[in-house]
Amino acid sequence: MIQNIAHGKVGEQWCDGCGTLILGKKCSFCGSAGRRFEINSPGDIRPCMGDSIDVVKDLFKRAFGTDEPISGRMMFFNKIPGEDRSDEIIAHGDVIGVIRFDLKDNSLRLELRQAGADIFVGHAVKNLVSIGGISGHLKGKVVSGADITEVTGDFSAGDPVIVRKGKKAGPGTALADSKDVIAAQRAVKIKDLDPVEDRSISPMSGREEFVRSNREHLEGIERNAVSDIRSFISKKNVPVTVSFSGGKDSLAAYGVASKALNDLTLIFIDTGLEFPETSEYAEGFAERNGLKLLKASAGNAFWDNVDMFGPPAKDFR
Numbered sequence: 001m002i003q004n005i006a007h008g009k010v011g012e013q014w015c016d017g018c019g020t021l022i023l024g025k026k027c028s029f030c031g032s033a034g035r036r037f038e039i040n041s042p043g044d045i046r047p048c049m050g051d052s053i054d055v056v057k058d059l060f061k062r063a064f065g066t067d068e069p070i071s072g073r074m075m076f077f078n079k080i081p082g083e084d085r086s087d088e089i090i091a092h093g094d095v096i097g098v099i100r101f102d103l104k105d106n107s108l109r110l111e112l113r114q115a116g117a118d119i120f121v122g123h124a125v126k127n128l129v130s131i132g133g134i135s136g137h138l139k140g141k142v143v144s145g146a147d148i149t150e151v152t153g154d155f156s157a158g159d160p161v162i163v164r165k166g167k168k169a170g171p172g173t174a175l176a177d178s179k180d181v182i183a184a185q186r187a188v189k190i191k192d193l194d195p196v197e198d199r200s201i202s203p204m205s206g207r208e209e210f211v212r213s214n215r216e217h218l219e220g221i222e223r224n225a226v227s228d229i230r231s232f233i234s235k236k237n238v239p240v241t242v243s244f245s246g247g248k249d250s251l252a253a254y255g256v257a258s259k260a261l262n263d264l265t266l267i268f269i270d271t272g273l274e275f276p277e278t279s280e281y282a283e284g285f286a287e288r289n290g291l292k293l294l295k296a297s298a299g300n301a302f303w304d305n306v307d308m309f310g311p312p313a314k315d316f317r
Contacts, residue, residue: 011036014093019202020074020210021045021090024217029209035200037094039078045090047210048075052080056089059099059110063160065125065153070096074205092119092202097160097171112160112171114192118199121162121169126153129172129188131165138165138193142175145187148152154178154217163190170195222256229260240264241294246281270297273312 007049013034022034039045048056056075057067070091077087084101095118104108110125112120120308121128131148143163155161155178163172170193176184211218233240233271242257244250244266258265269281279295286293302312 008041009038010041011038012043012045013037014202015213016093016200016202018209018213019092019205020213021076024220025267027213028216029212035093038094039088039090040080044079045076046078047207048077048089049207052077055108055221056099059108060097060120063110063127064120064123064162066120066123069201072204072206073202074207074210089116093200102265109158110160111173112162114170114194115196115199117162117171117192118195119201121164124152126299127159127161127174128152128164129161129174131188132165134165137149138170141190142186143188143190145176145182145184148182148187151178151181161188163188163193165193168193168195193286199237201245219312222259225256226260229257233261243317244268244282245287245295246278246285265292265294267294267296270295271312272291272298272300272302 013024014020014037015027015030015032015034017030017032018027022032026033053075054145057070060070061067073091076090080086080088080096080098082100084103086098086100088095089097089099092115094115095113096119097113098111100109100111101107112274128151131147132149134141134143134147137220155174157174159174161172161174163170171191173189173191174181175186175189181187229240240257240261240263242254242264244254245268254266266282266286268279269273270279283293285291
């Protein structure tokens, strides 16, 4: 991973041929070294999976009337600073937008980025604003309604829009409702207007392509982890437990540990905040795999101490 600390950016690699992120030095399937793109540091990138895919698609569909450019394509999240949940959305080998949880509105909101405007401008059927009569540096500029030549679709103040000026397009934010935008002194704020003409569009891809393109790298990590566990246990000869919550991290930890050892125990910690189905899943997993499961319960400890410790945190588990 290439880092650019001065600008708070982290370099990643994308295989345009397979349409997915490359974790190692090259794509395990086609051998491509990939194309470099940047995300915000520290680069805690992870696949967008399950219901999260539908959440992202719905945000784009509500904003621009379509999710076609991202439908059937592999997407990733990169956690970034924010008041609450904030993630960069990565697709087609670039950051196409940001998803944030708005505490005031109690809802998820979409912020479009230049790559997203490049990809969606030819497909969007709403939230399009065309401008004219202004020139010079437009990045970050607030445009008045007098400079707007066309408005497509209904939108509200605060919604993401695609701003078009001639053949150029970029991301923006509506500062007024669509019905009032032409008369508004502050109509639209342009976030950027620097399109990439030869932007790469990824082929259809998903989890299978992601694993296929990173198989050699992932298998190498697994071999090293299994070797480290066996080496440690051979020297210490102590019982082994795997902290198990049923989530993706603990499932991966169990998978590696089970390849290294034949005898291990799961431990499930009920903090008092777990859903009943989470506890049921842990118990069922242990039973199906013939494993011993130890359970520890905090009872009402969280509720008794929430005024002192605040919201849940991993260090207090």
